[in-house]
Amino acid sequence: MKIIILGAGQVGGTLAEHLASEANDITVVDTDGERLRDLGDRLDIRTIQGHGSFPTVLRQAGADDADMLVAVTNSDETNMVACQVAYTLFHTPTKIARVRETAYLSRAGLFDNEAIPVDVLISPEQVVTNYIKRLIEYPGALQVIDFAEGKAQLVGVRAYYGGPLVGQELRQLRAHMPTVDTRVAAIYRRNRPITPQGDTVIEADDEVFFIAAKAHIRAVMSEMRRLEDSYKRIVIAGGGNVGERLAEAIESRYQVKIIEKSAARCRHLSDSLDSTVVLQGSASDRDLLLEENIDATDIFLALTNDDEANIMSSLLAKRMGARKVMTLINNPAYVDLVQGGDIDIAISPQLATIGTLLTHVRRGDIVSVHSLRRGAAEAIEAIAHGDSRSSKVVGRRVGDIDMPPGTTIGAIIRDEEVLIAHGDTVIASGDHVILFLVDKKHIRDVERLFQAGLTFF
Numbered sequence: 001m002k003i004i005i006l007g008a009g010q011v012g013g014t015l016a017e018h019l020a021s022e023a024n025d026i027t028v029v030d031t032d033g034e035r036l037r038d039l040g041d042r043l044d045i046r047t048i049q050g051h052g053s054f055p056t057v058l059r060q061a062g063a064d065d066a067d068m069l070v071a072v073t074n075s076d077e078t079n080m081v082a083c084q085v086a087y088t089l090f091h092t093p094t095k096i097a098r099v100r101e102t103a104y105l106s107r108a109g110l111f112d113n114e115a116i117p118v119d120v121l122i123s124p125e126q127v128v129t130n131y132i133k134r135l136i137e138y139p140g141a142l143q144v145i146d147f148a149e150g151k152a153q154l155v156g157v158r159a160y161y162g163g164p165l166v167g168q169e170l171r172q173l174r175a176h177m178p179t180v181d182t183r184v185a186a187i188y189r190r191n192r193p194i195t196p197q198g199d200t201v202i203e204a205d206d207e208v209f210f211i212a213a214k215a216h217i218r219a220v221m222s223e224m225r226r227l228e229d230s231y232k233r234i235v236i237a238g239g240g241n242v243g244e245r246l247a248e249a250i251e252s253r254y255q256v257k258i259i260e261k262s263a264a265r266c267r268h269l270s271d272s273l274d275s276t277v278v279l280q281g282s283a284s285d286r287d288l289l290l291e292e293n294i295d296a297t298d299i300f301l302a303l304t305n306d307d308e309a310n311i312m313s314s315l316l317a318k319r320m321g322a323r324k325v326m327t328l329i330n331n332p333a334y335v336d337l338v339q340g341g342d343i344d345i346a347i348s349p350q351l352a353t354i355g356t357l358l359t360h361v362r363r364g365d366i367v368s369v370h371s372l373r374r375g376a377a378e379a380i381e382a383i384a385h386g387d388s389r390s391s392k393v394v395g396r397r398v399g400d401i402d403m404p405p406g407t408t409i410g411a412i413i414r415d416e417e418v419l420i421a422h423g424d425t426v427i428a429s430g431d432h433v434i435l436f437l438v439d440k441k442h443i444r445d446v447e448r449l450f451q452a453g454l455t456f457f
Helices: 010-020 033-042 055-060 076-090 124-137 172-176 214-224 241-250 263-272 286-291 307-319 332-338 349-359 440-449
Strands: 002-006 025-030 046-049 068-071 094-098 120-122 141-147 152-158 182-189 192-194 207-213 233-237 255-260 277-280 299-302 324-328 345-347 366-372 377-383 407-414 417-420 432-437
Touching: 002 010, 002 076, 010 025, 010 033, 010 349, 025 033, 033 046, 055 076, 068 076, 076 094, 120 349, 124 141, 124 241, 124 324, 124 345, 124 349, 141 207, 141 366, 141 377, 152 214, 152 407, 152 432, 172 214, 182 407, 207 214, 207 407, 207 417, 207 432, 233 241, 233 307, 241 255, 241 263, 255 263, 263 277, 286 307, 299 307, 307 324, 307 332, 332 345, 349 366, 377 440, 407 440, 432 440
Parallel strands: 002 025, 002 068, 025 046, 068 094, 094 120, 233 255, 233 299, 255 277, 299 324, 324 345
Antiparallel strands: 141 152, 152 207, 182 192, 182 207, 366 377, 377 432, 407 417, 407 432
C-alpha cells in the first residue's frame, strides 16, 4: 500500500515505524529536516521536506497514485486543507486527519465530501480520555480494550502473590469458575511472551492478558489478584483538553478535583464542569497536596503536556500516600523507564492513537486494531467472510486453522453472543474474531487469513 504521512512528530514517526516494517511504500512529509533525517536513517522510507498542504509538495510525495493520506501534523488546519487538496487534485481514495479542536469536531456535516473531505477523523484527546476511563472502571487493570462495541473486553493484569490462580496451571481456571468462560490470550514474564497452554503455570508478577464477556471481567481479574476496591476520590493534575474531557466523563460517578496552574483556564473549567472541584496551583506543590488530603486519594492522574512535570508530580503524590498514580507520557523512551515502579501505569497517547490509525491501514475486513505493551503486541478484531471454499477460516474449527506463530484466537462475537474460542469452536461467516499477536511481523499472514478468495465474489 502506498501511504503518505504528513507530520514526523511522535504519532507520525511511530506510525511510519509500524507500517515500514510491514512492506508498505511510505513517504513522510514534514517541515523539520532534522526529524526527517532521523526517521530516514532508521527506517526504509522516503522523506520530503515541505508544507504538507501544498499541492506541489503532495505531488512530489507521490499523491498522484497514493492509496492513503494520513495527516497528523500539529496543526488541525494544515491537516484539513491537505485532505481537501488530496481529494480535489489527486482523488486520493482514503484521507485520515488528526483534528484536536472540539470547535471543529462538534460541527455536524463539516467533514464530508461536500465540505471538508475527511474519511476518518482522529481525536487523540478523546482516544486517551476513553482509554483512561476504562482503566478507572477496572481498578488493578494495566490495559482494558473494548471489542464489538464493548460486548467483549481484553484486559491486562499483573498477577499478584495470593491470587487464587497464581502457582496453578491455566486449565484450573475453568474448575475455579465453572460458570465463567474466558481465555488467556498471552502471558508476559520478565518482558518475554509466553504462548499460554493448558499446563502453563501462572507466576507472581506475570503480565496476563485475558478476554471475556464484559460481565465476567471482574470475576476473572479476581483469580489473578486480590480485587481492589472501586475508586472514589480522584485528583487530576492538568486541566487541558484531556483533563477537562475526563473530568466531564467521570464527575457524575466519582469525587473529582482538578489542579490547574492557569487562572483563566481555571475559570473556564469552573464554568464548564458541574461537580468537579477546580484548584489553582501546581500539582508539585507539597503543601497544596497535603491540604487536599492526597493520602486519602484513590487515584492521582498527571495529564499535563509536560512529561517531566507529570513524572515528578506523580512520584510526589505516590510518596505522600496516593493509592495509585497514572501518568501521561509523550516520550516513548520514558514509558518503559517509569512504569511498574512508583508510577503504576504510564499512558502513551501515541500508542493509544496508533491503534485507531492502524485499523484503517490493515488489509482484509479489520474492525479495530489495538497496540499492546507499548507497541510490542497487537490485538485485532477481524470479520470472517465467505464460505469453506473461499475462506481459510470460515467453516473451520479453531484448532484446525494454520495460525501464524505467536497468534492466538481469543474470542468470537456472533450477533449478540460472545463465544470464547476453544479448539472445537467453528468460525462462521460474519463472525467478529478477536486475535492476539505477540509478534507483529506476522500481521500480513493474519490479514491474508481474513481475505476471502475470488470464489466468494
